[in-house]
Amino acid sequence: MRTQPPIFPAETTFRGPGGEELQLHLPEPAAVEVTDAGMEWRLTILRGATDPAELARVRAELDTARSTIEAQGLGITSCDQELRRREDGLQSKDAKIASLRAQVxxxxxxxxxxxxxxxxxxxxxxxxxxxxxxGVQTKVGWHSVIWNPWNTPKHSFLGWIWVHDALKTKSKLLQFGVTDDADCMLCGLGIETQEHLFFDCPYSRRVIHAINQVMGGILATHDMLERSMQHPGSQVQKRVLYALLVCLVYQIWQQRNRYRVDMQVLRPEKLSSLIMQEIRARIRSRDLTLVKQDDVDWLHSLNLL
Ligand SMILES: [Zn+2]
Known part of the structure; x- marks a missing residue:
């Protein structure tokens, strides 16, 4: 039968191998080993049992250990191994904490x-x-564009990859040797870089043109990210512009992937309608109670509310 290590409260009395009584005044609940060979007392104190969980466990074991000992009269057999295991565990935990403290x-x-x-x-x-x-961190210029609260989160995420020039366009895949050519899949006329795909491709330019027709020319026709960051409008106008820009990038990227899989894309005018629908839905889901009247009028004039 496996012997549980006997653990005693700080002050306790129990009988040893020869039946004699021993009064203990220990600094903390402790494990005590008593050998029966040669009537010898050997005490081992379980050190480091100071954290609340460990103390609770120790106290829970006390009753069991005491009743076992009392029932057996002498009752304590060798528990060296178990005690050592526990002591090693506690010491290594203490050593780990001490080492982390020193490191910090x-x-x-x-x-x-x-x-x-x-x-x-x-x-x-x-x-x-x-x-x-x-450390000191500089704020990047595109922060307001990508993390604009009016963006749809999935658009922001793809936008974040876009501003890091990390989308796997065909020009990148060609460098990796994953594809044979870098031709734009939407027009077949240019190299598929991010700049071409989103802003220079005839397909994308038709989408941008269609959006500008209903949005009063809000999207720039070149250097779109830089020009958007410098847009002089109100905060609401900027938020709409930024949401449009990342939505445009997201949706064109979707069309490009769609062509890759099933060789189909939406007509540019259809895609621009889809983008406007998303923007409208996004704006209408916002709490606009604090938006100034001028901005509300502007949103109404563009049929965004
Ligand atoms: Zn193209």
Missing amino acids: KTELAAGYLNGKWHDQPDGYSPAGCYRWLR
């Missing part, structure tokens, strides 16, 4: 100047520490 202290040491956290005159704060660890 070393990493953060450079953040202290003259006894103060360097950019926090009032002392340390987790937020200040995080800023310091992250």
Whole structure:
């Protein structure tokens, strides 16, 4: 039968191998081993049992251990192995925590100047520490375009890949040796780069033209990302413009992929209607109670509300 390690509260009395009583005053609940050979007491204290979960477990085992011991009169057989296993486990946990603490202290040491956290005159704060660890970061120009709250999230995600020039266009695939040519699948007239596909391709230009006809020429006809970032309109106008731009990129990319799979694409005019439908639905789903009257009028004039 496997013997449970006996664990006692800080103050306890029990009988040893010879029936004699032993009063214990321990600093914490402890495991005690008593050998019966040679009437010898050997005490092993379970060190490091200081975290609440471990103490709760230790206390839960106390009753079982005590009743077992009392029932047996002497009751304690060798439990070296179990005790060692537990002690090793606790010690290695303590050592791990100590090592992590030392590592954090070393990493953060450079953040202290003259006894103060360097950019926090009032002392340390987790937020200040995080800023310091992250370092100085410059805000990219396209941030407002891609993370515009009026964008549809899936458009923002693809847009984020687009601004990093990371979409796998055929010009990229050709470099990787995955395809034989880099011809644009929508027109067959140019090399399929991001710039060509979204803005220079005759197909895309027809989509942009159709959108501009109903949106009063809001989309630029060249350098579209840069010009969108410099748009002088109100915040609402910018949000609509940015949402349109990322929706345009998303939908043209969808058409390009659709052609690749089943060799079909929507007519440019049909695609522009689809884009406008998405933009309208997105704007109408927003809470517009704080939008200024001028902007509401503008949205009405373009049939977006
Ligand atoms: Zn093309």
